[in-house]
Amino acid sequence: MTATQFRCLLACLPDPLTARVVRLQRYVLVSLDCTGCQEVGVLLKLALLSARAGDLPAAETVLHLAERTLRALAGHDHTFAPPRITRLHRPRPRPARSAAAPSPGPALAGQVARWTGTRPLVAATDASWKRGHGGMGFLTTDGRWGIGDWKVGPQDPTGPSKIIITELRAVQLLLSTVEARVEMTVLIDSLPALSYLWRWQSGDVSALPPGYEAPHLRLLARRVADRPRLRFQHVKGHSGHLLNEAADSLAAIARRRAPGFDVEARASDLVDSFLTSWNQQISA
Known part of the structure; x- marks a missing residue:
């Protein structure tokens, strides 16, 4: 890590x-x-x-x-002590990766500082899916952004609705970043994903995509039901809507990210560029 x-x-x-x-x-x-x-x-x-x-x-x-x-490790409790290199604690070199190998990893998040405090708060989320590898992304009008990726394995518990689930996980990534007390409109281009979000808001937290067995969306359903200040709104995908296009680009970056690629710098620059255009558009 x-x-x-x-x-x-x-x-x-x-x-x-x-x-x-x-x-x-x-x-x-x-x-x-x-x-x-x-x-x-x-x-x-x-x-x-x-x-x-x-x-x-x-x-x-x-x-x-x-x-x-x-x-329980006698003589190994370094919780409060500075690191010591001993015979049992030799740093091991990390194995080299092929330049062509995918590099899935934990979610990354950041904020473009000059947009901090912008209100009203609007967010957009999106997902990208190709050949068993999904990417998800979000941005908010106050400059926050996040990306995450997900590669299907042989024991994948999510059932046949992987695209819908990736769309919902993008929303989960957003809500884990934005405080619960904040009023926010969330733009989503997936009507199937929206149908679940609207059902959860109405209290039907047991509704889940067919075949889904993992716990993550159950947690998301309860979180959506407990946040009355959220408003989910449909936006047509690939129609030129600036926030939706930015979220789509972030999801693609997450899915395709590779070793040696400065994801954080690329994502921050992209978000700043789209928000500049967005604010020029709404001010016109």
């Missing part, structure tokens, strides 16, 4: 958990030749991924297991 990925996942945590995770960060940021410490790293990653999915109780439970595992 890179430092940038760690920071993005850390942003999903409330302050009390953040402090605990920061004390254990070396176990995910450094490759160590120690089975016990590797186990701590795996648990910490699971805690961060649970938080990103919106399941904070699960994140706290797994984090507690990581801390307990570390305490």
Whole structure:
């Protein structure tokens, strides 16, 4: 896990958990030749991924297991001590990747500072899907943006509705970034995804795409039902709507990102450019 990925996942945590995770960060940021410490790293990653999915109780439970595992390692409790390179803790070189290999990873998020505080707040989300690899993206008119990707594996639990689910996961990525108390209009070009969002808003949180078995959308359904200040609105895709086009571009960046490509800089520049055009358009 890179430092940038760690920071993005850390942003999903409330302050009390953040402090605990920061004390254990070396176990995910450094490759160590120690089975016990590797186990701590795996648990910490699971805690961060649970938080990103919106399941904070699960994140706290797994984090507690990581801390307990570390305490059980006699002579290895470096939670509060500076890192020491010992025979058991030799940094291992990371294996080289082929330039053509895909590089799926955790969600990345950022904000273009000059748009901070812009109101009314409007957001757009979108998904991109090709050959078993999905990308999702969002941006808001106050400069926030996020991307994430998802590659289908042999044990994928999402059933046959992968495109709809990717669209909904883009909304989940947005809501994990924007505070619940904020009033916001969310623009979406997928009518099937919108039908689920509208049903969840009406209280039907049991409605899920056919064949779906994973927990993530159940959490999203409850989150949507608990946020009355959200307004979901349909926008026609590929019709020239600036915010929708920007979200589509972010989703494509997420799906296609490759080693050596500065995703954060590209996403920030793209969002800034589209928001400049958007504000010129609404001011005209």
